[in-house]
Each structure stands twice: as C-alpha cells, then as structure tokens.
Amino acid sequence: MKLLLNTILSRFIAAGSLDVTFTDGSTAHYRGHRPGPHAAMRFRSTDAERRLLLNPGLGFGEAYMDGTVQPQECSLYDLLRLLMLNAMEPAGHLGEALAAATRHVRRGWIQFNPEARARKNVAHHYDLDSRLYDLFLDRDRQYSCAYFPKGNETLDEAQEAKKHHIASKLRLDRPGLSVLDIGCGWGGMALTLARDYGATVTGITLSEEQLRISRQRAESAGLSGQVRFELLDYRNVLTRYDRIVSVGMFEHVGIGHYETFFAKLRDCLKDDGVALLHSIGRNDAPGTTNPWIDKYIFPGGYSPSLSETFAAIEKTGLWVTDCEILRLHYAKTIAIWRERFAVQREKAKALYDERFCRMFEFYLAGAELSFEVQGHMNFQLQLTRDINAIPLVRDYMFEAERKISAS
Known part of the structure; x- marks a missing residue:
C-alpha cells in the first residue's frame, strides 16, 4: 500500500x-x-x-x-x-x-432534493446549536459571502455592505414594496430591507432553528408587523411579489430542480418585478460536489457553473438584466470566520467535541481555499419578467448605495 x-x-x-x-x-x-x-x-x-x-x-x-x-x-x-x-x-x-x-x-x-429531503438536508447544517454560529459570524449572523468594496472592512462592515449592495440591485425606490426572501437565514436581510428601505418582507426557510430566531429578532426590533417568517419550501409559494431576493440558497436547490426554481421566481414576480439571486458558483464547466462536503457539511449542495444556471433561466423567459462576479470576497469572508473559530475553539468543543471541531476546521480551511485556488466565486444575477422593469443604465444602483452610506 x-x-x-x-x-x-x-x-x-x-x-x-x-x-x-x-x-x-x-x-x-x-x-x-x-x-x-x-x-x-x-x-x-x-x-x-x-x-x-x-x-x-x-x-x-x-x-x-x-x-x-x-x-x-x-x-x-x-x-x-x-x-x-x-x-x-x-x-x-x-x-x-x-x-x-x-x-x-x-x-x-445526489442532488435530488424533493421537499422532504431538502428539509432534512437543511436541518443537517442549519439546525445546529445556534451558539456555534455566534462564535464566528458577524453580529447580524450573515452566513454568506460578505462584500469588501475597499478591501479593509471589518466583518460587520463588509456584511452590512453586502446587504446594501444587494438592496441596490433590487431597486427599492419606494416604501411599501412587497419582498420575498427565499432562504432567509436568521432574518438579517429581511430585517434590513424592512428597517432601511420600508419594504414589507416575507422570509421563508426550511430550518426550524433559523425560523425561531428570525421571529424573535423581528419582535425585538419592533418589525413583526412589517416582516414575517414562515417554514415554507419555495415550491409552495403562491403569492406574487414586487421583489424577490435569495442569498446563499440556490446552492441547495439541486441541478434537477433549476428550471423549477426559476419558473417559480417568474411566477411569483409581479409583471414589473425585480429579483436578485446571490449564489456560490464555479468558473469552469459543470462538476460535482466534494464527497466530504456532501457527507458532513452540505448534503445535497452544489456550486453551479454559470452555464448550468443560464441554461435553466433561458427556458423560463426571464431576463438576466445584470450579472456581477465576486471573485475573492468569499475567501476574505471565510478567512475571518476561520480566525474567529480558532479563537473560540474551546467553546465550540464544549458545545460538541474534538472531532466536531476538527470537522469544522477542515470545512472552513477547505472552503476558503476553494475560492483562492480552485475557481469558486460568487455571482449575483438580477432577473426581471419585463425588459423595461429597470432603468436603461446601472447608475441607480450606485446612487442607492451612496444614499444609504450617507444616511
């Protein structure tokens, strides 16, 4: 041997x-x-x-x-x-x-994710003890790629910038717009859109732990009348919305369900609506998920290529009105998570055990390196039903970010 x-x-x-x-x-x-x-x-x-x-x-x-x-x-x-x-x-x-x-x-x-299996896969990672995530995430619990416009932001600053960068692409140009947040996590994006942009937001998740904390946060922030959270699979959404946002959820959809996902986005968008999809992706051809990641971290998960994603969108009649590639932003994000986890390792060990800590260390180091040396990146796609749903040029995005920065 x-x-x-x-x-x-x-x-x-x-x-x-x-x-x-x-x-x-x-x-x-x-x-x-x-x-x-x-x-x-x-x-x-x-x-x-x-x-x-x-x-x-x-x-x-x-x-x-x-x-x-x-x-x-x-x-x-x-x-x-x-x-x-x-x-x-x-x-x-x-x-x-x-x-x-x-x-x-x-x-x-491997990526066949009907409703029951999708809920089980989500629970595997996101229904862990909530105290674990407090050890390394930012104060808003953003468990996705942060945005570093200057490159030297703190984690809290970069995650706040990420939310407003996404909001600028949703064109929240007036209060009272209805927003669907697919895969809402612990509610940070939904609460930000409600508090800072006057939106009325429905967040959906398959994680019971995230649902519980999101509802608590909405109540504590005095936003329960403006934001509601539901334990709901995206396939069962029936209402139409002015805006749809999905951050870090598309990686869990499964390749066999891409057309279903984008068809649901189309059907749930109002005629002049705007959707923003933020996802991990790969810069090469379609591939597979590392088997260790699939078994221990994200069962059923997959980082899609742009070719796979666009092929599914093309069949729905949606317009891709903007595409941005975030190359090393997630590597910078995970590097901070990895450093924070190392500092708090004994607390994580007290919650679980040594083997769990080794698993999480391996996950964070491998994930960071997948962006640094193996071609992973993040993409943000803006989607509309109507070719005229957004202005002719992108200036409105920059103006929205400048306005929120000045406030």
Whole structure:
C-alpha cells in the first residue's frame, strides 16, 4: 500500500513540495518541477493511508477528523493549500479522478432534493446549536459571502455592505414594496430591507432553528408587523411579489430542480418585478460536489457553473438584466470566520467535541481555499419578467448605495 501511495504522490506533487511520514515511521520527500508552497504530514494509521489511496476526496477529511492524518510543522490550511493547488494540475490523482467521474454520473441522484429531503438536508447544517454560529459570524449572523468594496472592512462592515449592495440591485425606490426572501437565514436581510428601505418582507426557510430566531429578532426590533417568517419550501409559494431576493440558497436547490426554481421566481414576480439571486458558483464547466462536503457539511449542495444556471433561466423567459462576479470576497469572508473559530475553539468543543471541531476546521480551511485556488466565486444575477422593469443604465444602483452610506 505504501509503495503504491508513494508512486501516486510522486506524480501528484507537480508544484511545491510535500514531506510525508508514514505509519511505519519512514519519511518520503516529494518535490514538484515548479515552485510552490511546502507542507508536511504524518499518517497515524494504515487505514488513513488506505483512505487517501482509494478515495482522497472523502478519506483525507475523515482521517483528519479522526486524528489519523496530522499536519507536521505547518497548519492545516498550509497542508490543504498545497494539496488543493496540486489537485488542479492536469496530472491530478487517478483515484480521485475515477471517484469524481462516478460522482458525475450519480450527481442527479445526489442532488435530488424533493421537499422532504431538502428539509432534512437543511436541518443537517442549519439546525445546529445556534451558539456555534455566534462564535464566528458577524453580529447580524450573515452566513454568506460578505462584500469588501475597499478591501479593509471589518466583518460587520463588509456584511452590512453586502446587504446594501444587494438592496441596490433590487431597486427599492419606494416604501411599501412587497419582498420575498427565499432562504432567509436568521432574518438579517429581511430585517434590513424592512428597517432601511420600508419594504414589507416575507422570509421563508426550511430550518426550524433559523425560523425561531428570525421571529424573535423581528419582535425585538419592533418589525413583526412589517416582516414575517414562515417554514415554507419555495415550491409552495403562491403569492406574487414586487421583489424577490435569495442569498446563499440556490446552492441547495439541486441541478434537477433549476428550471423549477426559476419558473417559480417568474411566477411569483409581479409583471414589473425585480429579483436578485446571490449564489456560490464555479468558473469552469459543470462538476460535482466534494464527497466530504456532501457527507458532513452540505448534503445535497452544489456550486453551479454559470452555464448550468443560464441554461435553466433561458427556458423560463426571464431576463438576466445584470450579472456581477465576486471573485475573492468569499475567501476574505471565510478567512475571518476561520480566525474567529480558532479563537473560540474551546467553546465550540464544549458545545460538541474534538472531532466536531476538527470537522469544522477542515470545512472552513477547505472552503476558503476553494475560492483562492480552485475557481469558486460568487455571482449575483438580477432577473426581471419585463425588459423595461429597470432603468436603461446601472447608475441607480450606485446612487442607492451612496444614499444609504450617507444616511
């Protein structure tokens, strides 16, 4: 087994260098033909070696959670950065390539999200102890990509800027507009649109924990008459709205449901309505979700390519009236989350256990690096039913952001 693993790693490391200490105590040094970072790791069991050999996309993360793979004289982030950089090389890893090909064949089933399964998938991650999210999120609990217009904003400032950046694209040009927030999280976006723009907002979620906290927040803010939250699947919305916003939810829709999702947006928008979709995406061709992420973090989740997304929109008759790509904003966001989680790690361990902390560390480091070195990004799509629903040029967006900044 060690001999085969040694052969694969020799071919895998094309950039930078990796030192590996095997379970039997022997050490190997792998040097790529191009410059790159250096990292080192140690195997603590032959089972971990076997996992990395057979299914690295799943097995490496599980071995780290179990403590049978350990970074040596470097951080987990450093080790993952080296491995994820080299995973983008043409040579790649034969075992992972075969596993990815199998996942691609099965991805329709993996991302099959009927209502019952969608609710179960959401509960897996979003119904965790709410105190966990207080350890690393901003004060408004924005669990999605922040927006750094200057690049040096604090997390709270960047998340506030994100909400107003999105609001500017919704063209909330008068009070009293009805807004549907699909996948409303803990209610921060809905409350902001109501408080700062005078909108009447309905937020829907499949998370009972998020629903409970959102309703509490609306009541505490004195906005219960203007904002309501419901436990509701988007497919069951029957009302038409002036505006629709969805932030960080499209990743959970599932590729087989894209046309259903955009058809529902079309049907729920008034004739002159505007919708804004904010989602993680990928800058390359359609792919698959990492199996470790699918199993432990976001079951049924997937970061779509723009080609998949636009193909589904085209079949609904909706206009894509604006598209913006946010490249490294999420990497900056997650870097702050990762730092905050590290500071509060003992509190997270008290809520769960050591294995959970290792899982969450692996998730945050891997997610950050997926934006830094593996082509993930965020996109914001503005959608309308009517070609004339918004002004001819984009100046109204900038004016709206300047106005809220000055207030």
